[in-house]
Amino acid sequence: MTTIERVGARAYRVPTPGPEADGTLAWDATTIVVVHAEAGGVTGLGWTYADAACVPLIEDVLAGAVRGRPVLDVPACWAAMQHAIRNLGRAGLVSCAMSAVDIALWDAAARSLGVPVSRLLGRVHDEVAVYGSGGFTTLSDDELTAQLDHWVRRQRIPRVKIKIGESRDRDLDRVALARKVIGDDAALYVDANGAYSVGAAGRLLAPLRDAGVTWFEEPVSSDDLDGLGRLRTPGGPDIAAGEYGYDLPCFARMLPVVDCLQVDVTRCGGFTEWRRATALAAAVSRDVSAHCAPNLSAHAAVATQNFRHIEWFADHDRIERLFFDGCLDPAGGTVTPSMAAPGHGLTFRAEAAAEYAL
Numbered sequence: 001m002t003t004i005e006r007v008g009a010r011a012y013r014v015p016t017p018g019p020e021a022d023g024t025l026a027w028d029a030t031t032i033v034v035v036h037a038e039a040g041g042v043t044g045l046g047w048t049y050a051d052a053a054c055v056p057l058i059e060d061v062l063a064g065a066v067r068g069r070p071v072l073d074v075p076a077c078w079a080a081m082q083h084a085i086r087n088l089g090r091a092g093l094v095s096c097a098m099s100a101v102d103i104a105l106w107d108a109a110a111r112s113l114g115v116p117v118s119r120l121l122g123r124v125h126d127e128v129a130v131y132g133s134g135g136f137t138t139l140s141d142d143e144l145t146a147q148l149d150h151w152v153r154r155q156r157i158p159r160v161k162i163k164i165g166e167s168r169d170r171d172l173d174r175v176a177l178a179r180k181v182i183g184d185d186a187a188l189y190v191d192a193n194g195a196y197s198v199g200a201a202g203r204l205l206a207p208l209r210d211a212g213v214t215w216f217e218e219p220v221s222s223d224d225l226d227g228l229g230r231l232r233t234p235g236g237p238d239i240a241a242g243e244y245g246y247d248l249p250c251f252a253r254m255l256p257v258v259d260c261l262q263v264d265v266t267r268c269g270g271f272t273e274w275r276r277a278t279a280l281a282a283a284v285s286r287d288v289s290a291h292c293a294p295n296l297s298a299h300a301a302v303a304t305q306n307f308r309h310i311e312w313f314a315d316h317d318r319i320e321r322l323f324f325d326g327c328l329d330p331a332g333g334t335v336t337p338s339m340a341a342p343g344h345g346l347t348f349r350a351e352a353a354a355e356y357a358l
Helices: 054-066 074-084 093-113 117-121 141-154 168-182 198-210 225-231 248-257 270-283 294-302 314-323 350-354
Strands: 006-021 026-039 042-048 128-133 159-163 187-191 213-217 238-241 260-263 287-290 307-313
Touching (some): 006 093, 026 093, 054 074, 054 093, 093 117, 128 187, 141 159, 141 168, 159 168, 198 213, 225 238, 238 248, 260 270
Parallel strands (some): 128 159, 159 187, 187 213, 213 238, 260 287, 287 307
């Protein structure tokens, strides 16, 4: 039986095109940690968007936990990693590191069988919806207009999301501008990244409804479960959170207080934990939305019955097109992972990535 022979990792730091910010954070670069898992002549590829500190964790702890195990026994490898990190803590960087390894192992397993990851996970949908995501608070009105126009008119994506969370007046001005640019037929979402108090977020609900906003992401901190629940109203917009879910208990706590659960496959524990988190959501009739890492999320998405859409995040789309061949095209507002390419269908462009290596 084919076994896992080697797991290696490397971090890369990619500058943003310009200053970027949301309601609670500013950044000028994004770090991606890329993992390769070798088994029986195939190499599985995985990654996470996290700090370079994940690299020694992967190579010194997680690699040893999975080395020598059958490549097809990915859930058993996941359990071995979970045991190995018991005293390190699961949430945060540890979970990101586990996610990248788990994704690489699923890719290696699928490649060894000559099938797509989506088929190995159990495909449900032929295609899944996406929404354009960016709209950073650092964008000028002209820059925001250009980005929204690109998504809706050039790429024909009928759903878009912008960042808010600076001040009520500027937030509502940007929402009004976005609605003017995209027209009445496209869906408009907003993301406050936890910037508001419950009271301030509550006072935004009515004007957001008037502007046709149907998705309000992290209006308050995702740690404020009571606050999220208090902001849910029958008239909407839907309250969404979950991108900082690093383990199953976190998602279980969050499900009663959100209308749609977000799950990030590169943070939650990989495809293995994604399947368990989405099953929890299905048990209480909640949809799931994929947070970022779009080309990986697509395979998990088509294998999830209670799935709503993928966040096609501008930063990650740019990095994945730079680093990997075989990326999906969101034009038209949906994506369909290939049924012909084995694994997740992506190959690492080492030469293109080399200049960003840490």
